[in-house]
Amino acid sequence: MVDDTGALPARTDFSEWYNEVLWRAEIMDVRYPVKGLYVWYPFGFGIRKRTYALLRELLDRDHEETLFPLLIPEQEFMKEAEHIKGFEDEVYWVTHGGLSPLDVKLALRPTSETAIYPMYSLWIRSHADLPLKLYQVVNTFRYETKHTRPLIRLREITSFKEAHTVHATWEEAAAQVEDAVDRYREFYDRLGIPVLVSRRPDWDKFPGADYTIAVDCVMPDGRTLQIGTVHHLGDHFSKTFSITYEDRDGEQRLAHQTCYGISERCIAALISVHGDDRGLVLPPEVAPVQAVVVPIIVGKRGDEVLAAARRLADDLASAGIRVKLDDRDLRPGAKFYHWEMRGVPVRLELGPRDLDGGVATAVLRTGGPKTTVPLASAADGVRDLLVSAMQALAENAADQLAGQVRTAGSMPELAAALDGGVAVVSWCGEHACADRIEEETGGAVLGVEVRSDLVVPCEGACVACGRAGTTALIGRSY
């Protein structure tokens, strides 16, 4: 579908690189005729499918999947005051059915608290019903007025995984928050994406939450991308929606809740953190194609080479490896370009000389010297290479992040650190100081209680006012 010749901009020119790699690697088509809505190409969808299968696998350990309606009646949506204040500028409203106006306006969910919690109120009766841990993967909608960007800032978030849990006590909900954070770390570990976890400042928490823990990654240009949030909702929503349970003593009590979500920004992170000047670099677990076999046909032995390449591809496929044989009538260089762009972890080249030696030549997308794989045990060889590819990818990403996190002791140091990265500072916790930091450096307080091996505690004088402070993460965000 895509004409994929021509060079990709260097990844140092990140914004251009990102836009170009999306269509050259057939992730998203941005030409859909509504701002902020995009089309998944089948190849991109293949990445999405496997990434969300992984996320489901982690949640299915102790959550159950479900599905609630998209449309929320106005009166339910308007019930929780803080919540509606946080979303009212961004909600799409359905006002007509056919040619007639509706009696009740319907909101396209921007998030599903107000769709789900009226049902939770019906479902939960007793302590024996708790904890309740459900999730769904759905499309959600935000009428974004800011600059939209595929996978990052959307009007239709096509792939919002949202979990909603209910607990007997505030403490149990707090423990669930920690559990969810751990689950999200595990998810990003499996994708080789190192993350920074922190508690958002109060003014930046989810509308209607007691507190919000956020998961950020750092993009190649040093700006952060929020790729997961976990909210302790306390009893705000259970008060509004009457979610109560009878405890062991027969008393009615308000339940305590959490919710946490990950959107297709996880795919944006996957593309951006791992990609390079030649295109995508995909973790094998989510790569639609894990290995490509390219026959190198020179001289008279074309048929023999092609037959051997076909056998090799068949062997790998039987072993459960997602493999493509590229037998198109193109120069090998054009094929290499094509599959490198699409992030295929392992390329196997097979020419007459390889065939004589009983091997295929192997090239990892993550780099390093060429190696060989014996044709007689190709599947084992490729499996080992996939493990190496994953290691290399995760190490590269960890090194990259290590180079992007800097400690800053003064405002000028902070401004310098934010040029291409995030900064760790001491901050007193005052909103006024956060505002001053933002005005002078363009960086926002992302959070406190930062969890990362890369972050050295920084307990000195507040970088803005000089009073006593604690460690805070400062960044410019997408």
Add this chain to the structure above:
Amino acid sequence: MVDDTGALPARTDFSEWYNEVLWRAEIMDVRYPVKGLYVWYPFGFGIRKRTYALLRELLDRDHEETLFPLLIPEQEFMKEAEHIKGFEDEVYWVTHGGLSPLDVKLALRPTSETAIYPMYSLWIRSHADLPLKLYQVVNTFRYETKHTRPLIRLREITSFKEAHTVHATWEEAAAQVEDAVDRYREFYDRLGIPVLVSRRPDWDKFPGADYTIAVDCVMPDGRTLQIGTVHHLGDHFSKTFSITYEDRDGEQRLAHQTCYGISERCIAALISVHGDDRGLVLPPEVAPVQAVVVPIIVGKRGDEVLAAARRLADDLASAGIRVKLDDRDLRPGAKFYHWEMRGVPVRLELGPRDLDGGVATAVLRTGGPKTTVPLASAADGVRDLLVSAMQALAENAADQLAGQVRTAGSMPELAAALDGGVAVVSWCGEHACADRIEEETGGAVLGVEVRSDLVVPCEGACVACGRAGTTALIGRSY
């Protein structure tokens, strides 16, 4: 979540039975506060997930999955005249984003032709791009003014699988129609649901299609449910959306298209065709729980029995069987009721006497005498039972349909046949005769060119006018 004591109405009282089984078996909650929108319980979602995994498996052989936006701008939606005429009364319109009216009204897709085909116009350039076979599984919306019913007539169809293919010639598109029909038959075979395939009369085809082949099943009350349609779109949409390709001779040609869909009505069919007075009866392939182990604790050997039951459940789980150990503090009868309602194919009872004999007592949800399974080879035993359960279920459904299809040679015979079933008649093909049939018997012409072993060709005089006719299927539909 659900209080599941009390009796289910008999299935002969189908409408009541259907409404009750949906909540008693935890498929859907109908209490969501918008007409025509329902909530999937986790158990129901588990059936949906596995059913759609099967559908995807069949399509993934030679289709690719993708995802297009929900919102369609008014001007695209209004392009194809017949199509819009077919849908204009049923479309939900988004008119506001936040507090402001939108410049362009956005339709919630009732189906995605007008979202997808503008992109196909960009994607398809040459004969080498054809055939193109994509599908998506999405939520679609219809502002139904008729009586709504969970899984059957919805305002949000939560699970619409729609495929859209593009071909060089009309004939290739016609061949794709046949291929899609075969795929759908295979899908319903795997679910043990016998279907009737026919070509819809022209006035009942998809708006904008050359012709429509439909897949119907017959519900226990004799009414038919359309559970799949396949449309030959000819070049209607390719003209409207300029989907052209360059052929081998360098000429620009209009492409030919098909589309075909299955919604969550497949789940309604699954529930209704197989269910009985005790609840669901599920095909093992899509059953969230394939086997339940119920310890029968009498006398002093409770701990021993419970430990053995746990080992049995673990053995089955390790062998990949979806098993539940029901160790709740309830009478065995209450547990039997619970799992029968949820359609679990195999129940294993384990009491002291079974334990002494080294076996578990096995009961199939499809009926038949109790058998035993040796504990030492339980997984093999249960696998065999699941195969038997599937056979029994498919045979029961086939027998049921055989009893519901009757040939009728006169209007009185036709009226009698429609009482609890569908009828095969001879029909001249005239709309006026179809109208007369409907007026006099309440049955509509479902289709001609009927494909079913159960349907004997019926080539005599038209049941309405007496002129020469051909075989037609008549039914009362949901």
